Each structure stands twice: as C-alpha cells, then as structure tokens.
Amino acid sequence: MRKTKLLATVVTTVATVVCGSFGAQAAWPDRPVTIIVPAGAGGGTDATGRLLAAQLKDIFGQNFNVVNQGQGGGVIGITSIVQAAPDGYTIGVLYNYAHYKELGQADFEVSSFTPIAQYNFDPAGFQVKADSPFKNITQALDAIKADPAKYNIACGGGCGGSWPLAVATLMYDWGVDLGKVNMIPGKGAAAAIQELAAGGVDVVPCSIPEAGPLIQAGKVLSLAVFGDKRLDAFPDIPTLQEETGKALSLGAWRGVVGPAGLPQDIADKLGAAVKKIYDSKQFQDAMTSRGFGLKWRDSKDFKAFMVNETTNVKVVIKALGL
Template structure:
C-alpha cells in the first residue's frame, strides 16, 4: 500500500534542487522611516519606495516611526524579522548609544546601500566680522567660551557633530565650547540673525532663504565640492586644507541576518535607482545631495562613523 505522505515527500525532494519553494518578494515590504512625515528622510524614502515598487512588483509601504528622535524606528528595523519584508532608512546614529539613548550598532543591521549625503554648512549672521571660516576657527580657538553655537536640535545630531569634529581637528578646547540645544535649525538661524547665536551649523539649503535675503552668510560647506545652488560658498578643504566631508547621510539597511540573495537584489535595485536620471533630478530639485556607496563600502563607512562620532561625543562630555 502506498503511503501518500511518503510519496509527497519523495516528490518534493526530487524537485527541490531545481526550484525555489518561494520567491522574494511575494507580499508587500515595509520601509521603516525613523522620522516623521514630510521631512527629508521621509521624502527620500517615498521616492525610493515608488521605484522599488515598480522594480519588484509589490507595494513598498513607508512606515513613519519618528518617536524618540528616531530611536523607535531604528529599533524597529533592528528587531524586525530578517526575511526581506522589513527594511528601513537609516541616518547618522552613532551618538545614540554613548549618550544613553539607545543600544544599537552597525552589527545590528544588514547594510544595503547609501544614497544620500548632505554636507554641513558653517553659518554666521551677515553682520559678523568674520570673513572666512579660518578667521572664525582661530577666534573660537583663542576664546572658545566667548562664543555661542547652536546645535539646532539635540547636540548629538549630524550638524553639531560635524562642527564639533571640525573644532576638535582645529585643536579647539572642546571643554570650553558652548554648544546649546534647541528646537531645530530654522529657529536657530532666526535666533542668530536676532543676535542670539554666533554660529549655526546646518545644511546650506536650510539657511538658503536667509542667505538669499542677505541676513546670513555661509563661510564654508563641509563637502568635496561647492554646491551648485550656492557657488559662492567655498568648501572646507579650499579654506582650511582639511579634507573632511561632514554632514548628514542616509542609506538603506535591513535587520542583521538578511539572506544574501535578497540583500543582493535590493542592492542592485538601489544602484539602478541612484543611477536613474529622473530620480537624480528629483533629489537635486528638492535640495538633497546624492552619494552612492554599495553594501560593502556603506558598511565600512558606517563603522568609521560609529567610531568617530562616539569619540567626539566623549570629548564633548555628552
């Protein structure tokens, strides 16, 4: 008498080597965004979601989890099932652990690719006597306690960490520097114009309206090249000789342990997206910088960021 379970098992064993029992993706994929709706991280994630959906033929749904300054969202990516159905956008995160805000590291994620970098800008009010960033750095070095620097938001964020890294490289006594937390770069820039701060680090586009109005001047952009929209603002390297690209970045990750084949499919899709002219025009049209790093390079970059940011957080006593 034939045993049907045994017969079925033999049939599966016979065909399994020649076919996969399931192909990814078979259902919608969630893209966790550790930020609220409407901001830069959300906007870039939605641009990616649209193109990933077209590429793979299933919905890629953006899920905003900006609570706790992004801690909730990044933790959700870390703790999700590593099955390819939850991925996420990640950004500068090295400060969370040393500041006691969360416990995650590069090893908690499968890096897919970096797609964005927005260099920090060094901004002062238009009536400030400093004519260059070297003048500003020398003045702050000579009397660090005499100047107030806005962090914009929290002092562990991308813009203040970029500036603190620069000040530390300029041998400024970081124990004397006055960095003040606030409610965001836009408000800090307005406060600076009113005489409340001496320096505000932020992206250049954030300061753009006040620069165009002649109320703020940008002394340097912390990137490899001048920005096309602000060609009169020199790069940090031009002014100081320091070859430091510092600012905010974004990339795509999955939980640690993602299947290598799925990771490779996502990386290939990201490479196509970042090379697509329409996507690039959409990004630059909205003021976002483009930076491509494939998975291996992105992982190395994140590890370097993790180490350098934790070092500067320790120096700042945060």
C-alpha cells in the first residue's frame, strides 16, 4: 500500500512538472523580451522600435526592452538578432541589410531571419541644387546616362546604404553605366545636402524630410519622390511614376524579425500584435508626426519583399563595382 501511494505521488509530481513545463511554453512571453535595434539611440530606427516596444508591453503584459547596438554600421546588432536563441525572447528591428554581404561585411541571408512584419517605408528623393540645369528627373537621368562621369552624386554615408542604392537602382533601370558614375561617400545626409546647396556636388539621394529645410529655403530642389504617392508634407514633388512612368518604390524600410527557427505560434502572436499596433491611431499619428512613412507587409509578403530586394541589391552593387 505504501509503495502504491509512493508511486502515485511520484507520477503526480512528474506530471505536474511536465504539464507546468508545457504551460510555461504556451504562456509566451512569461518574462521580458529584448528588442535589438541595430542603430544608435535617438535615430529613426530607435524611435520606431521604441514606439513598438511601448505598445507590445501593453499587449503582452511584459517589458519589451530596447537594446541599441549600432556598432559596425549595424552589423553588430543584426548579428545579435541572427545568433539569438529562437525562443521569442530576443527579436529585432531590421532595415535595408542586403548590401552587407555584397560588400563583404557580413553573411546575412533572408534565411537568417524569421520575418514577422514590415511597418515602415521611407521613399528616397532625388535632390539637386535649386539652380541646377535639371528641372525634372527624366532630364537628369538622360544627362547622367549620356555622360556618367560628369556628375558627382553624394552618397551621404557609405555608398552601399539605402539612399544611394535607391538612386543607383533607378539609374541601372534607366540604362546608366553604373561603373562610370561618381558616387562619393560622406559623413551623412545633412552634410551632403549642405554640400549640394554650396554647389560641391550635383545630386544627393536621401529622404525628402532630411532635405526639407533647404527645399523650403529655396536652395535645394527635389525632382521626385521614389514612392507610390506624393508626400503630404511636400505635395508639389512628383512621384517617379508620374515623371518617368516607372512604378518603382525605392528607399529605406523597417520591419520586425526574429532569428531563424522562431516557433510559428510565437511568430504568429508577434505578427498579430504588430498589426494591431500598426492599425492603431496612436502608432499612426506618432509615425506621421515624426515624418516616418507607413507600409504594412505581413510575414509572407515581408519575406517575399526581402528576397526580391536581396536579388536587386546584389545586381546593383555588382554594377557599381563596390
């Protein structure tokens, strides 16, 4: 009788531990979650990551703690996302990353991540000096195609970044010999725009809000926005499709990802939560008031977008000879 009771007690204890273990897994998240932001504090990626983190906390009842890792131009932070345990307790904000592999800086692939959702797209703009001979982007592209080496295009930062690759993609599509184009690296978009206004370069690809103060001051002219619609804040700047007939959306984007192998149920919970946040007036107002564009892609569409962008970036960087 004693042996029977002892055996029953052991079985009950084991069952409780096992069931408790499964219960803990089903209850994700049952502790704080880390959101890796592969950028420094105070920038756009950091700001949008913190907007998400605040509302994720409200939805799940756990802290979502933003950790900034902008070292190495973001390589350190993205590596932390890729190498994290796929348990849902480390996720991250990802942006244009495909150039790292092509430039020999990292080996990130689409398969390195579990895409959850894209929530942001900021279209590039094609900026020239106010008294530039180019009065529309078709005229500018034709001139660059005819004599690629004649014009200096300031990359802002490194020439593998989102803005220069946006204009390089457009020029490649236009038939420009990218190997002959003068793409000049610099110390950021703000410095490049100042150099443009001073006449030191001919073109600066960057976001239109970055060039906004000098556009409004009449010193810089933006010939096109690389999105599917005009910006509310700059309604006089036409889209690429309006000017060229090309339905291209090119620029910077941000989305939420986990490491490869993230369990589907956790990915689904995160995807549903990010969609709820994206649709909220609180998030929409916060993004637009800060000048961030809104773009929704669910996990499937986000993955397809990443695959397509990776292919395009590989082609363009090879053509640039970077």
